[in-house]
Amino acid sequence: MIRIFKQLLMTTLSIGLLASIVGAQGQQTVEAASDSTQATIRVDKVDNLSSDFIMGADTSTMISEENSGVKYYDFDGKQSDLLTILNNNGVNYVRVRVWNNPYNEKGQGYGAGNADLINAIKIGQRATKLGMKVLIDFHYSDFWVDPGRQVPPKAWQNDTVDQKAQAIYDFTSNSLKTLRDAGVDVGMVQVGNETTTSGICGVTGNDEYKLFAKGTQAVRDVDKNILIALHFTNPDKTTTMLNYAKGMAKNKIDYDVFATSYYPYWHGSLDNLTYVLKTIANTYDKKVMVAETSYPYTLDDTDGETNVVKTTDDIKPAGYPATAQGQAHALRDVINAVANVGPKALGVFYWEPAWTTVGGTDRAANLPIWEKYGSGWASSAVIGYDPTVTTSTYGGSQWDNQALFDAKGHALQSLHTFKAVYTGVNEQLPDPMLSDDEATIASLLKNPSFEETKMSDYQLTGSIKLAQDTPKTGKNALNFYGDTDYSADASQTITLDAGTYTFSPSIQGGDTNASSDLAIYATINGQTKSVKVAPLTGWKKWLKPELTFSIAKQASVKLGIKIKSNAKSWGTTDDWILTKIANSDTDQSGSSSSQASKTSEQSASSESDTLASSMVSTKSTKNDVSSSKRDKTLPRTGEKVMIGFGLVGIVMLASVCVIYFKHQAS
Incomplete structure (x- = not known):
C-alpha cells in the first residue's frame, strides 16, 4: 500500500511539475510575443521590390500633435522622436502639405496641422537630418483641397486665371527657395493635391492647364533635379484617370511622376490600380506612385470625433479586418500592386500615420486643445472660408483609427510592414482577410448585387x-x-x-x-x-x-x-x-391600395444612416471582428490559459510536497 501511495505521489508530483513548467513556458511565450521589436503579424514578401522603392509617410500634423502633448513610443515602449521611429522602421521619405495662409484675420489657425511653410520647414529639417528626403505637397489653397473642393487662397480669390497662374509660379518658386535655404532636402514636389474633378485652385477645364504649366515651370526653374508629381485620385474610374494623363500629355505639361490616392475601401481592386498605373507609365513614360493610402487598425473612436471609416460596412469593399494585422496586409498589398507596375514604380506614401488621439475620448475636453494647437481636422477659425466646415462639424482627428500608432502613441505591429515586405515574416500564419460570408440578397433577379463579375445577365x-x-x-x-x-x-x-x-x-x-x-x-x-x-x-x-x-x-x-x-x-x-x-x-x-400607398412613400425616402443605426452597426462591427471573424484573423495568444495552467501546477506541486513530507514524518 505504501508503495502504491509513493507511486501515486510521484505521478502527481510529476504532473504538478510538468504543469508548472508548461505554465512557465507559456508565460515566457507571452513575454516574447510582447517584445514587439520582432514582428508578431504576418507580412507576405513582395517579389522584385526595388531597394530604392519609396516607403513614405505624410506627417503634416506632427508639429501640432507634439504641441498638443502627444508622445510617440517605439516597439520597446521607449518614448522617441516620431521621425526617428518611422525611419528606424523603413520609412525613407516624408510628405508634407503646404497651405498658403491657414489662419484667419485674428491669427487663429485653421487646424489639421496649420500646414504653412514654417511648419513644413520644421518637419523637413528634422527629416533631412535623418537622411530622409522630403516631398512638398502644394495645395494652392489655405485649407484642404480634394476632388470635392479646390478653394483658392484668400489672397487670390478675385484673380483672373492668368493672375492665378502667375501667383502659383511665384508661391512655388519662393517657397522652394526658402526650403532650400533652410537646408531641407526636397526630392519631390506635388503641383496640386487630388486635382481631379474640381481642377486646381478653383480652375477647371482647359484653363487649368495654364496653372499646371506655371507650377511645374517654377519647380524646374528652381532645381531641375527635383521630381515633379501631379496628383489625382479615384483610380477605380479607369477611363477618367487615363484621360487625365492624356490631357497632360496633349497640353505638354512638364512633369515626372503620375501619382494617385488609393484607399482600399473606396478605390476598387488592386489589379485595376496596377493596370491604371502601368498603362500611364508605359504610354507616357512617367514614373508612378501612390501618394496616399491608409487602413484602420480599429473601428473604435478614440478621441470623441467621429471617424471617416467607422463601420464594418465601410471596410467590406476592401476585405481586410480592422486590426493591426489587417492594416499591415492592406499596406503590403498596395506596395505590391505598385511594385507590379515594373521599373517605373516609384513608391507608396502612408497618409498621416501619426495623427493619433489628443487627450482621451471626451470630445468636450479635447476641443480647446484642438482649437489652440490645430491638431483637429478643422478649427472654428476656418468657418466662412471652407464651405464644408460649420459650427457643428469642426473638431478633432477623423483619422486616428488609421494611424500606425495606437491611442497612446505606441507603435503598432503594422509599422513593421515597410521593412518586412522585403523578406516576408510569419507567412505561415492564417490569411488575414475578412470572411466572404456576405448575406444573400433575396431577389428574383440573377446576380442582384453584382458579385458575379461576369455580367452576362445584364x-x-x-x-x-x-x-x-x-x-x-x-x-x-x-x-x-x-x-x-x-x-x-x-x-x-x-x-x-x-x-x-x-x-x-x-x-x-x-x-x-x-x-x-x-x-x-x-x-x-x-x-x-x-x-x-x-x-x-x-x-x-x-x-x-x-x-x-x-x-x-x-x-x-x-x-x-x-x-x-x-x-x-x-x-x-x-x-x-x-x-x-x-x-x-x-x-x-383589399391590399393593393395600401401597398401602392406604401410604395409611393418608400420611393421618395432615403436610406441614409441615422445615429442609432450607426451605433448598432458599430456595436456589431466589434463582434464581427473579434468573434465571428476570428477564424480568418490571427490566433489569439494563450496567455490566460497558460498562466492559469501554470498556477494550477504550482498549487498541485505545493500540495503534493506537503502531503509527501507529512507522510515521511509519520
Missing part, C-alpha cells in the same frame, strides 16, 4: 460599368459617371409568371443638377412603366425607389435603370431587389 450601355466603387453590400456595384453630359442604361430581362411585383434597386450619388433625369423602369410587351428617382444627395446617402407592376400571364419583363445626367455627376446602384407581392389580380383585393 445589358449595359453608355457610361455605366461594374466597379468596386461604393457598393451597398459586398464588393461590387454599377458605377455611373461622365466628364461631359452623358446617358446610361442598365437592365436585365427575366421571364415572370402572372402576378404583381415590386422592383427596388438602391442608388446613391451626387453633383446632379436640374437637367439630370434618373428613372427605374419595367418594359412588358413593348409598354414601359417607370418611376423617377429623387435627386441624389451625396455619398452613401442611399435612395431606394420602388416600382410596382402587374402582369396577367407569363411574360418577358425588362427591368432597369435609365440615366441622363450632367457632366461630373456620379453615383452607384446596387442590390436590385425584385419580389413578388401577389400571385394574381384577384389576390390583391
Whole structure:
C-alpha cells in the first residue's frame, strides 16, 4: 500500500511539475510575443521590390500633435522622436502639405496641422537630418483641397486665371527657395493635391492647364533635379484617370511622376490600380506612385470625433479586418500592386500615420486643445472660408483609427510592414482577410448585387460599368459617371409568371443638377412603366425607389435603370431587389391600395444612416471582428490559459510536497 501511495505521489508530483513548467513556458511565450521589436503579424514578401522603392509617410500634423502633448513610443515602449521611429522602421521619405495662409484675420489657425511653410520647414529639417528626403505637397489653397473642393487662397480669390497662374509660379518658386535655404532636402514636389474633378485652385477645364504649366515651370526653374508629381485620385474610374494623363500629355505639361490616392475601401481592386498605373507609365513614360493610402487598425473612436471609416460596412469593399494585422496586409498589398507596375514604380506614401488621439475620448475636453494647437481636422477659425466646415462639424482627428500608432502613441505591429515586405515574416500564419460570408440578397433577379463579375445577365450601355466603387453590400456595384453630359442604361430581362411585383434597386450619388433625369423602369410587351428617382444627395446617402407592376400571364419583363445626367455627376446602384407581392389580380383585393400607398412613400425616402443605426452597426462591427471573424484573423495568444495552467501546477506541486513530507514524518 505504501508503495502504491509513493507511486501515486510521484505521478502527481510529476504532473504538478510538468504543469508548472508548461505554465512557465507559456508565460515566457507571452513575454516574447510582447517584445514587439520582432514582428508578431504576418507580412507576405513582395517579389522584385526595388531597394530604392519609396516607403513614405505624410506627417503634416506632427508639429501640432507634439504641441498638443502627444508622445510617440517605439516597439520597446521607449518614448522617441516620431521621425526617428518611422525611419528606424523603413520609412525613407516624408510628405508634407503646404497651405498658403491657414489662419484667419485674428491669427487663429485653421487646424489639421496649420500646414504653412514654417511648419513644413520644421518637419523637413528634422527629416533631412535623418537622411530622409522630403516631398512638398502644394495645395494652392489655405485649407484642404480634394476632388470635392479646390478653394483658392484668400489672397487670390478675385484673380483672373492668368493672375492665378502667375501667383502659383511665384508661391512655388519662393517657397522652394526658402526650403532650400533652410537646408531641407526636397526630392519631390506635388503641383496640386487630388486635382481631379474640381481642377486646381478653383480652375477647371482647359484653363487649368495654364496653372499646371506655371507650377511645374517654377519647380524646374528652381532645381531641375527635383521630381515633379501631379496628383489625382479615384483610380477605380479607369477611363477618367487615363484621360487625365492624356490631357497632360496633349497640353505638354512638364512633369515626372503620375501619382494617385488609393484607399482600399473606396478605390476598387488592386489589379485595376496596377493596370491604371502601368498603362500611364508605359504610354507616357512617367514614373508612378501612390501618394496616399491608409487602413484602420480599429473601428473604435478614440478621441470623441467621429471617424471617416467607422463601420464594418465601410471596410467590406476592401476585405481586410480592422486590426493591426489587417492594416499591415492592406499596406503590403498596395506596395505590391505598385511594385507590379515594373521599373517605373516609384513608391507608396502612408497618409498621416501619426495623427493619433489628443487627450482621451471626451470630445468636450479635447476641443480647446484642438482649437489652440490645430491638431483637429478643422478649427472654428476656418468657418466662412471652407464651405464644408460649420459650427457643428469642426473638431478633432477623423483619422486616428488609421494611424500606425495606437491611442497612446505606441507603435503598432503594422509599422513593421515597410521593412518586412522585403523578406516576408510569419507567412505561415492564417490569411488575414475578412470572411466572404456576405448575406444573400433575396431577389428574383440573377446576380442582384453584382458579385458575379461576369455580367452576362445584364445589358449595359453608355457610361455605366461594374466597379468596386461604393457598393451597398459586398464588393461590387454599377458605377455611373461622365466628364461631359452623358446617358446610361442598365437592365436585365427575366421571364415572370402572372402576378404583381415590386422592383427596388438602391442608388446613391451626387453633383446632379436640374437637367439630370434618373428613372427605374419595367418594359412588358413593348409598354414601359417607370418611376423617377429623387435627386441624389451625396455619398452613401442611399435612395431606394420602388416600382410596382402587374402582369396577367407569363411574360418577358425588362427591368432597369435609365440615366441622363450632367457632366461630373456620379453615383452607384446596387442590390436590385425584385419580389413578388401577389400571385394574381384577384389576390390583391383589399391590399393593393395600401401597398401602392406604401410604395409611393418608400420611393421618395432615403436610406441614409441615422445615429442609432450607426451605433448598432458599430456595436456589431466589434463582434464581427473579434468573434465571428476570428477564424480568418490571427490566433489569439494563450496567455490566460497558460498562466492559469501554470498556477494550477504550482498549487498541485505545493500540495503534493506537503502531503509527501507529512507522510515521511509519520
